[in-house]
Amino acid sequence: MAIAIGWSAGGGGFGVAWAPTWDLRLAFELDGLAALYGVLAAGIGTLVFLYASAYVPRHLAHQERSRREEARLHGAMVLFLVSMLGLVMAQDLIALFVFWDLTAVASWLLVGYDRHNRDARLSALMALLVTAVSAVLMLVGILMLRAEYGTVQLPELFAVAQESTTVTVAVALIAIAALAKSAQVPFHFWLPRAMAAPTPVSAYLHSAAMVAAGVFLLSRIHPLIQLDARLLDGLIVIGLTSMAVGGLLALGSRGLKRILAYSTISQYGYVVTMLGIGGAAGAAGACFYVLGHALAKSALFMTAGAVTEATGAKALGEVGGLARRMPLLAAGSGAAAAGIAALPLTIGFFKDELFFKAALDRGNVLGALAVLGAALTFAYMARFWTGIFLGAPKGELRPVERRLIWPVALLGALVVVGGLVVGPFADLARDAAVVTQRGAVELEAAYHLDARAENLMAIGAYALGFALFASGRLLGAPLSVFSRLGHDLGPERAYNASIRGLNRLSNRLHDIEVRDLRGRLIAVVVPGAGLVALGVAVTPTDGAYRTGALPAADVPLVVALAVCALAALAVPFCRRHLLIALALSGVGFALATTYSLMGAPDVALVAVLIETIFALLFVGVFALLPRDVLRREARLRAPRSRKLRDAAIATASGVVTSLVVWSAFSRPVPREGMSDRLSALAPEAHGKDIVTVILADFRGLDTLVEITVVAVAMIAVSLLLRGKLRG
């Protein structure tokens, strides 16, 4: 509500520079597009919250879980709502990416809410992986744009971007992320699986928020997509394919929520098609479509939840004849279903009218495909609603709270109001389309009682849809073949195969690396040493390995280094644990001395402190271990072959390291690096100690993050030691 008021007051925006060195600004603006999606996310979110306050306690009671878990769902929903609002208002692609990933994380929490249920966990993981892995592509695209134009601010990008291969590739990468989020073919498989979520979550995420974020992003970057006609054509192809696949699967499914999930895929296919058609008609149609669909689809999801709560039925065929027993629900969901099916006197009629108009602009073929898509929609919606509410009554009816019913009725009423008084809805959509189109947009939505093309197409779609619906039994067999083919050969199979492959790879690495301490060290040290040795081998030896005179001033340094080397040599010859620990800290203290001799007193101080901590740690651990265990371990003798092998490895690594150091010091780098610039800046920052100035000023942000990590570590250690993390 606040968003609507704010937008009618003229919008507005604000920006905070949060990392000026990288030209990153936290810029937000409540423009028309943000207002449309923000109103949907917040408005439908409010109704879903009310619905959830009745639904979730029942849900938890069914599973015999504690009422206290209710807070977890509401917390994640609030997180989702906030990140969605941030997403729609962000004017900076990096900020947009951050909010994008936040919505993915929140959706993972929400879909996997029934965490004891393996299926729910896997579904949540799938939703997270599909949307977050594709988001990495989006980040790559954003960085490509930044490399090309030096900015990630959307208004600036729109002003300077020209058609070029780089821009096309970058925008295509961003569009892939958007299509994955909107569950378009071939990424559509995660959406039906995500129906494992509790119904309020589905009603929210899969009608007005999560999947809407994808088409929102496409609308947001539409000025960049328009630069290349191939991208627009690609969107049309994907949109039409999704319409067909989603519609056919919806017509062939029986699960209530599953039908709605496939329907969502198909409906967002409409929107993507319109965004691909582009132009004023496409932009206006897309924005209006999102609005009409979100209202109706969230009502239908809530209907499915209420029906399941009242009868226990989760699929068509288990339920029937509810119209007389739950008249308010039947009326509300009837209006919503009519809205999706685009019957007159609902807001849906206009969404299809605009769709037909936009399609016709691009030619008759597209117009015909649009009619086919609308017919499919009519058929599966008719099947859904009549399957639940008409026919012979079946099953027991349990009483349900009124809060499960009236949000559906309210949304259904809105769908009808939108069909009668379309003005405010059209204005909201038009203002959004103006942002997408970056220019004036006419959005004309009205009833015309004449034989214009859109009307004829609508009538054709109803007729064809009714024919499909009436011949439902005949279609059953081919549709189930289609669905099985999709299941066996579709992208979900590729997803599962890659997950299994990654798991196997991870297990192999785990076996190699984590078997014992030796293996773990080898896994880190050997590849590192190999890389270093490779570097030594391929570096030209010209000018390297020089020797020079030893000035008297450097004698203390040499002595300190000699002590260090001697202490290191002593380590393998010590038998008792305490001696080994002392020899090791001897190495450390000698190194600290060399730091102080080489003009790095800050590093020396920290080195001394760290060595002290480690020495105390070792001594403390030895004091805790039983004496006889230590003595027995100290008496153990390694076999001769192992000793030889260890000695060979140690010698080889020592020689290579010496070579690296020697060659590095033979060719001192000219001192014109970051360090000099920072040193020159230190007096500006009122500091004389460059290290402290770097920590507290130049790299203060890093330090801030580091101390946060320390605080988190402290909390974790305390909890672990007090045994509070058990369970």
Add this chain to the structure above:
Amino acid sequence: MTSSLTRMVARALLAPILVVALAILVKGYANVGDGFAAGVVAALGVLLQVVVFGREAVAAALPLRWAPAVALVGLGIGFAVFAVPALLGDAPLEHAPAPGVSPVHIGSLELITAVVFDVGVFLLVLGASVAIIDAIAAPGEGEQ
């Protein structure tokens, strides 16, 4: 039980260690040291007391149970120094006084916000280390 000599040395060392830590902290901007080093030195001083006298005796003398709170206060100071300039319209973590402006002196000590940030780091490191020492030294459930 530790020897009386150890105990005497440990008791005598506590105050100097804390003074050294404080010196490392406040002089850090002009001389060797910073908040992290100061925090570790102070924490080592506390550790010495815990090792020599036992946790119970130290807990009676020093406010060990406030350590987590001290750490969080330090973190809060760090975030305050980060956020306040952002609220005033500058970049986050912009330090005052600006380059070229002469800071206020107390003796040779300069008053600048970077030192405040370092105090936050010091409190966090000290508090976190002491909290962990305390948690380790506390008798577990199965012991006693």
